Amino acid sequence: LQVFIVCSKQRKSLIKWRRWFGKSTNSVWNKKNHRDGSSRLWYIIYQLLISHDYDCSFYITIYVSWFKKSRNYTIKDLFDNKDKKKLSQINVKNEEEANIAVDAKVDLLITGLASIKKVRSIAKNNFITVAIPFTEFKTNDEILKASLEALNNGADAIYTARSPRVVEYLSKESIPVMAHLGLVPRKSIWIGGLRGVGKTASEALKLFEEFKTMESAGAFAVEAEVIADQTLKFISENVNLITVSLGSGNHGDVNYLFMDDICGENERIPRHAFSLTKIYKLRVKIYREKV
Numbered sequence: 001l002q003v004f005i006v007c008s009k010q011r012k013s014l015i016k017w018r019r020w021f022g023k024s025t026n027s028v029w030n031k032k033n034h035r036d037g038s039s040r041l042w043y044i045i046y047q048l049l050i051s052h053d054y055d056c057s058f059y060i061t062i063y064v065s066w067f068k069k070s071r072n073y074t075i076k077d078l079f080d081n082k083d084k085k086k087l088s089q090i091n092v093k094n095e096e097e098a099n100i101a102v103d104a105k106v107d108l109l110i111t112g113l114a115s116i117k118k119v120r121s122i123a124k125n126n127f128i129t130v131a132i133p134f135t136e137f138k139t140n141d142e143i144l145k146a147s148l149e150a151l152n153n154g155a156d157a158i159y160t161a162r163s164p165r166v167v168e169y170l171s172k173e174s175i176p177v178m179a180h181l182g183l184v185p186r187k188s189i190w191i192g193g194l195r196g197v198g199k200t201a202s203e204a205l206k207l208f209e210e211f212k213t214m215e216s217a218g219a220f221a222v223e224a225e226v227i228a229d230q231t232l233k234f235i236s237e238n239v240n241l242i243t244v245s246l247g248s249g250n251h252g253d254v255n256y257l258f259m260d261d262i263c264g265e266n267e268r269i270p271r272h273a274f275s276l277t278k279i280y281k282l283r284v285k286i287y288r289e290k291v
Helices: 037-053 056-068 076-079 097-101 115-122 140-152 164-171 187-190 199-215 227-235 280-290
Strands: 087-090 108-112 127-131 157-159 177-182 221-225 242-246 255-259
Touching: 097 108, 097 115, 108 115, 115 127, 115 140, 140 157, 140 164, 164 177, 164 199, 177 199, 199 227, 227 242
Parallel strands: 087 108, 087 255, 108 127, 127 157, 157 177, 177 221, 221 242, 242 255
Antiparallel strands: none
């Protein structure tokens, strides 16, 4: 967050401020364009300060310090950490899982549109991405509406497995978008079913081109699912994107798993996942004890 403030000597007034989130968003404040909650809060502070003729610089410095700490990571932080620090991301579905993720100090969270309010109420400071359902919202305008709803309810970014055209449509509205490439289950019919990708030179080249297309469309990140690890390594080193590895080795910028898989809550887990415990066996044991 960068803020530029000019205060007059006679009547303190906020002349201009600009703020950057991530690498591209650039919005200038005006009374008719309150684009998010932080803008409205700025406007309230501004009105209070000038109505009492206070020196605004001191109070705004305090607010800026608070705002910078309101998230553990911003998009700018993610890019600053690229190739320097490996981050973790977990998919959580409810308040209980959100509590566990926060207590375990997971860096980034991803959740569904229906659960963002509850998850945000628990994970107040975590960077949270909201997944927009693939088939529920069909047109660009419907997807845009759902994305804005997610942001309004506490999301920092949205995830979509839709095409670069949709990603571009959202990014032009300054919405941070995580795309999805590699094995996309909804699209797996095109590649012969659920399988790893990027093992051959031709597939690796095609994937690289797809990543560059998403980058050009305005995505800030891509979920890279079940991509050959050396292929993802090359791609991650040659794109200006945050690469989120789901079963694609340890060469992405973020390692991503579902809490269900990590905790072993199902009898079987995907081949690309791993579990640190076996909750499923505990549940079976509890059930048998009850019987």
